[in-house]
Amino acid sequence: MAVYTDVSPAELGTFLSGYDIGTLTSFHGIAEGVENSNFLVQTTTGSYILTLYEKRVKTGDLPFFIGLMQHLAARGLSCPQPVAARSGAMLAQIADRPAAMVTFLPGVSVRRPTAQHCAELGHGLAQLHLAGADFPMRRANALSVAGWRPLFEAAGSQADDVAPGLAATIAEELGRLEASWPADLPSGVIHADLFPDNAFFLDDRLSGIIDFYFACTDFLAYDVAVCLNAWCFEADGAYNVTKGRALLAGYEALRPLSPAEKAALPRLARGAALRFLLTRLVDWLNVPEGALVRPKDPLEYLRKLRFHRAVDSAQDYGLVA
C-alpha cells in the first residue's frame, strides 16, 4: 500500500481553489489503496480524501464509481460522498491523473471481525443493495464467471508451482461453475469487494463502507457470498457458523433472500472463492520487481473453496431456514 503519485502543496493549492471547501490546513499521503493514491486533506471546513486514479482504474469507469457513491450517500448509506468542484464537476485532474475529492469517513476497520461486526456488516450490505436499487447506471462484473477462465489461462500450468494439483482443481471447479452458474437471480449494484479493510466501525457499529472501485451490476446474493468468504472464516481456515448466521441475519433483517437466492448460495460462495483464488493466483505469479505490496496468499481461498464444495445447503452457512 503506497502513494504512487507525488502531489506538491502548490499543485494541491491550485486544485483546491476550484472547490468551495475552505483553506488547506493539512495534507498527508495515506498508505492505503492498492490501486490508487490517496491523500487526507484537511481544510478549514473539515476532512476529505483526495483520490488520484492510477492506471489500473479505467477512466471510463469513473463516472459509474463516482455516481454510485453520490447516489448511495444521498440515500443515507454511510460511504464517501463525492464533493463537487465549483464548476459542478465531480471529477477533476491533478498531477496528470483523474482525481476526485470525497468526504472523510471516521471509523476504524477491524482485522478480526466478531459476530457483532458480521451482523453489522450484513445489515450494511443489505442497506447498500436497497439504496442501489434505483441507481440508473450499469457496469458489468468483469470478474464474474465469464472472467474466470481468462484468469485461469493467464496462470496456466504455473498454478501447480503454487500448490501441486492446483491447476486440475481449478479446471474442474471452473467447468462445474460455468455449467451451473445461476442465470436469473435478483440483480443490482454490488460492492463486490467488501472485505474487512473496506468497512469502518465506531464502537463496534458499522460507521462506513469504502472503496467502491470493484462495484458493478451483478447478483445481489453473490455480494453476500463474497462477504461470507471474507468475514466468516477464521485464521485457521475454519468457517465460523456463528459469524455466518450473524451476517445473514443482519442482511435478511433488511432484505430477505428469496428461495432461489438461498438455493444458489453454496454455488455463489464457491464462485466467490474461485474468483479470489484466481485473482490472487495471478497476482502471486506476477509480482513486479521492487513491488511495494506483498501479494495475498491464493491458497487461503483454495481452503475456502474446499469448504464450500462440501456444503449441502445455505443452512450450512448459518441461514435460518
Added chain:
Amino acid sequence: MAVYTDVSPAELGTFLSGYDIGTLTSFHGIAEGVENSNFLVQTTTGSYILTLYEKRVKTGDLPFFIGLMQHLAARGLSCPQPVAARSGAMLAQIADRPAAMVTFLPGVSVRRPTAQHCAELGHGLAQLHLAGADFPMRRANALSVAGWRPLFEAAGSQADDVAPGLAATIAEELGRLEASWPADLPSGVIHADLFPDNAFFLDDRLSGIIDFYFACTDFLAYDVAVCLNAWCFEADGAYNVTKGRALLAGYEALRPLSPAEKAALPRLARGAALRFLLTRLVDWLNVPEGALVRPKDPLEYLRKLRFHRAVDSAQDYGLVA
C-alpha cells in the same frame, strides 16, 4: 516514503488504552518519514501522530529526541509535543517497536519556498535555538566533520561512477574542512535537518517544525548553514540571495550572529553541503533491492558546494554587515 510496520486496529486499541486521549475514531498510516513508520491517529480528543521507530533510529537516542520535543514545546516552539501515557512514560512499545505519540501539527510544507517563507523559517530556527539553550541533554552530531571521512570511505572509488572526478573533489574539500573546521562557536541544540519538508506553514506563516530525529548538540550557526543550503537555492542551482537575506534577517531578529559565527558561515555552508553530498552519495550507491524510496540526487549538493567555494564572506549569502 512508506509505512514499514503494520499495526492492527486491535493492537492500537490496546496501546491507546494506556493513554488518556479518548476513544479511537480513525487511524491511517501516512506515507511520510524515511526512517520511521507514522500513523495519523484521531480520537475523540483530537489528532495525534503515532511514530514507530524502525531500526535506523537508535533506541538509546530516543530519550534525547522525545525530551527535546517536550522541552521545546514547553517553551512555546510549535513542534510535536509528546503525549505521556497514563503511567507517565513518553515512550511505549507497539508491534515490537519503540513508539511515541505526539500531538498533530496543522500546516503544509512548501516545495518552493518564497523569501517570505525563508524569513519565517529563519525566525523559527532562532526560536528553536533559544528555546533549546537550557535543554540539559547532549547528543553528539555523528554527521559533523568527524563523521564525513568514514562516509567518504564507504563511497570510495565508486564516487567517480556518479560523476567523473567526484572522489578527488570530495577528498580535497574534506581535507580543507578537517583542517579549518571551527572549534569554538556558540553551541547548543540544533535541528540539523530542517529542510522544507520538515517545516509547516499556514497562510505563509510558519506553523510548525517537525522531525527532530537528526537533532544534536553542535554549532548553532551550522544549523543556519544547513538551512541556507536547503532553502535558498533555486531548482536551477542558483543561490537566491534575496531568500538568503530573508532567512538570515529572520534569524538575526531573534538571535544575532556573533562576529565569529559570521566569519565562519562560508566554511559552515561548505561543510553542510559536503555532509548532504556524502550521505546522499552513500544512499545513492546503496539502494536496496525493491527500495520504496528513490534516493536524492547527490550532485545537487556538489553544485551547492561549488557555489560555497567561490564565496568570500557571509555578505555573499545576504547577511547585512
